Amino acid sequence: MTETAENMESIVSSRLLVTGIDCPDCAAKVEKAVRRMLGVVNATFVFPSGSLNVEYDPQQTGVTQVVDKIKKLGYEAREDDQKLSEISQTTDFCIAGMDCPDCAAKLEKRMAKVPGVETAQVNFGASKMTVVHSAPVAEILSTIEKMGYSGKVDEGYRIKNEPASFWKSNQYVKPTAISLIMLISGLVSGKLDAPDLIVNGLFLTGIFLGGFLPAKNGISLLISAREFDMNFLMTIAVIGASALGSFEEAATVVFLFSFGNALQSYTLDKTRNSIRSLMKLTPDEALVRRGATEITLPVKEIVIGDTIIVRPGERIAMDGKVSTGYSTVNQAPITGESIPVEKRPGDEIYAGTVNERGSLEVKVTKLARDNTISRIIHMVEEAQGQRALSQQFVEKFAKYYTPAVIFLAALVAAVPPLALGQPFEKWFYEAMAMLLVACPCALIISTPVSIVSAIGSAAKNGILIKGGMYLEEVGALSVVAFDKTGTLTEGKPKVTDIIPTDGIPDKEFLSIASAIESRSEHPLAEAIVKSAKEHGAEISSISAFEAIPGKGAKATIQGKTYQIGNSRLFTEQAIDVKRVEDKISRLQNEGKTVMMLGDEERILGLIAVADVLRENSGQAINKLKKAGIKKVIMLTGDNESTAHAIATKAGVDDFRADLLPEDKVDAIKKLLVKHGKVAMVGDGVNDAPAMAVSTVGIAMGAAGTDTALETADIALMTDDLTKLADAIKLSRKTLGIIKQNIALALIIKGLILLMVVPGWLTLWLAVAGDMGSSLLVTLNGMRLLRVKHED
Known part of the structure; x- marks a missing residue:
């Protein structure tokens, strides 16, 4: 045995569970770094499950070294315990009190450290958490409570309890009311020249009772996850202000903070429940x-x-x-x-x-x-939890923003008094105010609230978008490729032309043709029988039926033999077809299949059958072009003449005919190279390979098709292609609102921080600016819930 073979036999495989990675690019970098380690033969990161499969030579390295390497890259990792995996279960939890994506990320990170928890994924949009675990459910619920939230096991969509009142469901309402009452009482007492002990006592009561909940949540997060959040920063600022004797301002800060949280919680609940309201319909x-x-x-x-x-x-x-x-x-x-x-x-x-x-x-x-509506709700909530590209960028920025502002606050408190001889109280106060601007809530929430609203709005209008990434991508499309059969066309052949050539009335002509075809199971035969019924033609009884493979069929009707089929059927019997050749040629050039009906001596007439264009296909293509799509192309396995006829009627810019499934894949790849962003629209089954390689795969008529619901990136629930243009417009509107929100959050934060330079920043102004910006971006994003989709 060679040395190489011996080495290969000693290779060990391990599976590591990695937490903290929230984008495929980060996963790829971890994979690359581990592969470069001495002794590692191969490393493959499975992003959806957050696992890293490693093959290594145990004489050169081990799991401990790989874990250490991953930790140096900024992530947590541990070896997957197979014994735990064998008894693990997946449980969904509903989380209450989670009103910031940053808080959601911290909860996810803390939950992954609980012994017996394999993976934890928090869906901020749906206010849910999915945990793969062997640990007791009670321990998971206890950890949720320690983080400052309340949780319960999700029992499914069929449980439709009456919604709790606003006073019970919103945990910030009572603290807001108490802090307001105490603040007003303190202000009134001060105006009435009450003793300072009473006035300050009222302010302190408001500070304690109104600020107890956020203080408790912030301290719980610090102890459990070693993380700062807005609650903790507010607590420090209020304690600092109280220490300086600014009781009135501290009480004002507590009220504004609690009031802002109550409003934000209310608006986010409206966003989250927008799609769940569909369940009330059943x-x-x-x-x-x-x-x-x-x-x-x-x-x-x-x-x-x-x-x-x-x-x-x-x-x-x-x-x-x-x-x-x-x-x-x-x-x-x-x-x-x-x-x-x-x-x-x-x-x-x-x-x-x-x-x-x-x-x-x-x-x-x-x-x-x-049922379909339950699956739609489940898929939409999953989609709302997917991070869009813009959201990933904002979250990365926010990781650096908070420590940077806290560092600046420390400089503001220290530099002016020590270096410039300024009053310590003034600049310590400014530093406390800066802490309230350190939490990036408005920035982080700017993207997901828009994504959640847009996906919910689309779902209620029959457009199922599988995630924020696809919502963004569809707005950047430059080319849309359509399958023909069943997409641009109805997918079922119909009789388009009835041309008797021997003076026979249409009804009698159809009666003879349908009588013969009633014994056939061919789709064209079904189309003729259906047309006869629609025209009120009676289907005669027949005898001596005979199918002639590849040519047609014949039968006896009331003692006379009739036959229907292609030209070969008649030419082989020396029946003259020259007098109808021009008509046949014209119909075939229109993409139609032509059948001849005759007796044993002559041609009685022609019937043309075709897969007809959908009524709204032309309208849909016009809407796409108005929406800014540069090129619309049709891909089909049909012959050149049929494809040309349909393409002309539909108004597409170009078409490709005689394509096998692999040819469609090649066509999409070439379009991607030439145009960048390309969508493939099909039925979600036959066109799956082409849809998979496209930028966005779009399935239509998915309401009754399980496969289409599962495989497509975007599913149009009905056969209405005009909704595709609506999806593109919604995407562009969403991207516009996301940009507005990011700009709004950054500008407000920037202006607030600039006020520190002349020493103008106050605690209440910092809170008003921070909570106000969060509310503004939330309300701006919620506008997408009311987007009107054209019929």
Whole structure:
């Protein structure tokens, strides 16, 4: 055995769990650094799970050395304990009192250090935390409380408790009210020349009772996670001001701080609950028929295969298929469609939609916890938790901002008194005021509140965006590529032309053709039979049916033999087709498939069938161009003439025909090289490879397609392509608001800090500026909840 082979046999593999990495670029750098270590053969970072798989020679290095290397890079790491993994579970927790993304990041970091916790991911947008753990749930809840928050196990979307009142749900309301009462009492007492002991006592009471909650939370965070937050910085500033005898100003600071937190908590709750409000649309019970018995059951007891009865005007409780009845259904909560959709036996029905006219019987196809609206809410909340590129940049900036301002505050307190002989009290006071500006809350919240609002707004309008990254990317698109079949076209062949050539009326002509085709299962045959029914043509009975593979079919109708098929069927029987060749050529140039109907002697006429363009495809492409898309291209596996006909009608700029799935992938890659940002729009299944390599993969008609919901970056819940332009406009509006928010936060913070130079900064002004900027960016981001989407 060679030395190399011996070395390979001694290679050991280990899996490390790494915490603190929040972007793929950081993960790649860690992977690269570990690979360069002596003795490391290979290192692969799996970003979604936060794990690093390492192969190494134990004679040269070990897990301890790799962990030390990762820690030097600024992250925490530990070896994955397989025994723990075998008994681990995943639990979702609802977190109350978390009103800043920076606080969310600190909670995530602290939770990862709890023994028995493998991974912890905090979703600030949804106010939830997902923990993979073997530790007891009680220990996790205890850690949440030690960090200053309250938590409970998320029991699922079907639990629809009545919302608590504003006074109970918002923890800052009571401290705000108490601090305001004490502040006003102190000010009034001062005006009435009450003794200083009473006046200051009222101010101190307001400071203690109003500031107890933030002080408790800030100190808990410092003890548990060794981190500073706005609560702790405010506590230090208020204690410093009180020590200087500025009781009135300290009480004012406590009130403003508490009031700002109460307002911010209220506005963030409105943002977070915007998408959950959809769940209220689903009834808690439904009328079920089991055998001969009709009984009202809670939805959690209804199983797949049950039949529910939906009366006119009722909301539909379960996903399923219509088994009996005809009605129109308002599907706006799921698809964003403003016009009710006709439903008949075999059509899909979604929970939360409204039955408008007739009575329906629906066979249940999904359990309540798995229905489309529950999955949409789950996916949207996951999407709201994904960090956008701009958010990652802001969070990196904020890591340096806070320590820099604290350092400057220390200089302000020390330099003027020591170097310039200035009064210590004045500059110590200025330093305390600076501490209140050190927390980057407004800056950090500027991006996620906009992303959360935009994704929620899109979902309520039938556009499911899987994360902030895709929301940003769709606004930067320059090219959109469409699949043809089922995307630009309806995906089902339809009869477009009926041309009798022997004086036979259209109905009689269709009656003969559909009678023969009624025995065939070919899609073109189905189109002819459907057209006959739509025209009211009677489908005659036939005998002696014979299918002729690759050519057509023949049958006897009322004692006479008729045949339908392509030109080969007739030319092989020496039947003259020259008199219809011009018509056939014209129809084929339009991208249509032509079939001839005749008897045993002559051609009786032509029927043209085609996959027709969707009604709104042309409108959608026009909207895309108005939205700034430079090029629209169609990719299809159809032949050149069919592709050319559809491309001309749709108004696309270019097309590629005769493409296999791998050819579509190559086409997208070439477009990416030439144009930069390219979207691929398809059905989410057949076009998955091309969608995967594009900048953004967009699936349409995803409401009834599980695969499309899972695979696409953006899913249009209905077949309305015009919503794609709405998504692009929403993205650009979102990016605009994010830029406004970042600029607003930085400008306000900058102006406040500049006031230190002449010594004009006061505690109450610092709090008002800091909390005010947080509220402004939150309210500005919430404007996206009210974005109007064009019909």
